[in-house]
Amino acid sequence: MRTSPLRLEQIADPENLRAAFLRAARGKAPRAEVIAFRTRLDAGLAQLHAEILSGTATARGFTRFRIFEPKERVIHAPCFRDRVLHHALVGLCEPEFERRLIADSYACRRGKGREAALRRAEHYAARHTWFLKLDVAKYFDSIPHATLIPGVAARFRDPRIVALWTRLIRAHETAPGRGLPIGALTSQHLANSYLAPVDRLVKETLLIPGYARDMDDMILWSDDRATLNAAKSQIETLLAARGLRLKATWHLQPTARGADFLGYRVFPFGSRLARPSRRRFLRRWAWLERARELGAICEAEGQRRALALTAFVRVARREPLRRRLFGAAKTEVGHRAPTASTAAAVGTTPPPTAALPTATTTSRATATTTSVSGSPSCPGSTRRRKPPLTRPVSRSGRARGADEDSTAALCR
Secondary structure, three states: OOEEEOHHHHHHHHHHHHHHHHHHOOOOOHHHHHHHHHOOOHHHHHHHHHHHOOOOOOOOOOEEEEOOOOEEEEEEEHHHHHHHHHHHHHHHHHHHHHOOOOOOEOOOOOOHHHHHHHHHHHHHHHHOEEEEEEEOOHHHHHHHHHHHHHHOOOOOOOOHHHHHHHHHOOOOEEEEEEEEOOOOHHHHHHHHHHHHHHHHHHHHHHOOOEEEEOOEEEEEOOOOOHHHHHHHHHHHHHHHHOOOOOOOOOOOEEHOOEEEEEOEEEEEOOOEEEEHHHHHHHHHHHHHHHHHHHHHOHHHHHHHHHHHHHHHHHOOOOOHHHHHOOOOOHHHOOOOOOOOOOOOOOOOOOOOOOOOOOOOOOOOOOOOEEEOOHHHHHHHHOOOOOOOOOOOOOOOOOOOOOOOHHHHHHHH
8 A cells, every 4th residue: 555755844844834824714814713823823833833843732622512403413623723733734634535535425525515426416316216325323423543543544654644643533532432523624534534445345346336425424326226235234344344333214215216415305307405404594594684684794794694505505406496596597507506605606697586695686687786685784884774685485485483503504
């Protein structure tokens, strides 16, 4: 097995640490911990440089909290100094993790996000008659350190890098010798690569024609039901050898019934939002409209949240909510659906009869842009009274209730 020639000095290089700080601070500049670190940036990076080279760099602690949608999860968010360390390490080690993954693995990889995974799932669903949906039970909490650490050690020649990875892995446990913290950048890459042997088994040994995996969510497609049933048994055996087990809620069904994947339901003719995802969208959209009308959030924050919500819906090409939100506008086959940052790009403006659920809408007749936020603007802007958003409604004709959960949880 070829190992990486990466050296610890490259990770501790001041330029690498400075670039890691910029990546860790992206989108978080107003936070107090980022401001505090930036005020003594040179001293903080110099201390981190010394700790890495001396072999004392490790995780200093996590902020623990819970989220409840789409299901309850315990998040352990590292402090900002640890985030800088994680970016410095992963930024140089990522190619080593990447080269051992197959093309149909889609979590925390550049160009292989949620939309790419969904498009691949649609591709296979249109060509095969049966699917097998598998999920690992309590995946992050169950990963055994005794199996994970040797796998990492086999990738790097420099034992000091292996020691650094080992300290970061052992800094968190959900049970003795098990678990990775959900919320850490290092955990995403470690957890994704830990199931690479399953990818190889499915594609190279079992020769399953259709396969897609996003972290621990796996779907296999075939035209032979017996083949998929046999594949499940072999996957279970391999997972057991790696200290894991499948959830009891696995599915082996005809593709025409639709497969749940990443908050969507994938059919041979395309994808729609899964029912829980649609309910969360309607609830959060109703809450967003009320918050804007009451002035609870500023215009910029309302725009950010609206873009995130509508981007999630745009990805599902056969979702009925698309017509309610965007009118008759359709995404062309092969065209990359806009993300939250590009939903208002040129060419995505709907006909004037439909109201885009973003913070701004454009009138085709007048070619003028009008803000639709009913909330006060951020500091430095002028307060204006604006019409409310057009609210998506459920099939019963009533808007759902709302909560204040982060829209980030909508994706899964």
